Amino acid sequence: MQQQTEFSTAIRRKYPEQVVIAIARDSDGKCNPITLGWTMITSGKPPMMAISVGLPRYSLGVIRQAGEFVIAFPSAQMAEEALFFGTHSGRDMDKLAERNTPTRPAAEIDCVLLSEAVANFECVLESELKTGDHVIFAGRVVAAHVNEQEGLQRLYTLGPGYQMGAVSPQPAEGED
Numbered sequence: 001m002q003q004q005t006e007f008s009t010a011i012r013r014k015y016p017e018q019v020v021i022a023i024a025r026d027s028d029g030k031c032n033p034i035t036l037g038w039t040m041i042t043s044g045k046p047p048m049m050a051i052s053v054g055l056p057r058y059s060l061g062v063i064r065q066a067g068e069f070v071i072a073f074p075s076a077q078m079a080e081e082a083l084f085f086g087t088h089s090g091r092d093m094d095k096l097a098e099r100n101t102p103t104r105p106a107a108e109i110d111c112v113l114l115s116e117a118v119a120n121f122e123c124v125l126e127s128e129l130k131t132g133d134h135v136i137f138a139g140r141v142v143a144a145h146v147n148e149q150e151g152l153q154r155l156y157t158l159g160p161g162y163q164m165g166a167v168s169p170q171p172a173e174g175e176d
């Protein structure tokens with residue numbers, strides 16, 4: 001049986017929600033990470049991924065201007081970092097430097113990868129779509145990287161108030 005209710009009530013059933021960290025280089029030369037829950041894979045051939053960035057975010061102009069960005073899948077151990085990147089703005093600080101976050105240069109674009117992430121995807125911006133108070137950026141994946149450390153789990157938001165952690169069990173290698 002279904003009970004009609006407000007969007008704000010029904011959408012609370014979405015958890016767990018995947019978490020990604022998108023990174024783009026700003027005009028000062030610093031790479032700025034933003035934590036995002038609203039993200040998806042949008043194409044297999046060519047591989048494409050999308051992120052939804054709020055209009056007030058510093059990252060909005062940075063991604064537009066850079067024309068490229070990295071999408072990192074943070075590991076469950078990166079919960080504090082994800083919370084920090086998702087509650088502070090690159091307008092005010094260098095978030096990666098502040099957290100001393102390990103990074104390495106991206107291979108195909110002018111950006112960085114998060115060394116401790118489960119996976120990193122280098123994207124070239126292909127298009128954007130304004131959807132209400134957010135803008136969806138769609139990027140073509142030009143390089144992908146995986147963390148070789150075994151047993152790393154992805155980070156999810158588990159409930160309201162940005163409670164984050166792992167969701168078990170993880171899919172076996174080879175499954176979509």
Ligand SMILES: Cc1cc2nc3c(=O)[nH]c(=O)nc-3n(C[C@H](O)[C@H](O)[C@H](O)COP(=O)(O)O)c2cc1C
Binds near residue numbers: 035
């Ligand atoms: C778990 C989590 C999920 C978030 N999801 C989104 C999202 O999907 N889109 C968005 O625009 N902001 C999202 N945010 C908020 C931004 O990360 C936050 O406003 C950030 O400080 C913006 O950084 P910036 O000003 O450097 O771009 C999320 C934050 C957290 C902690």
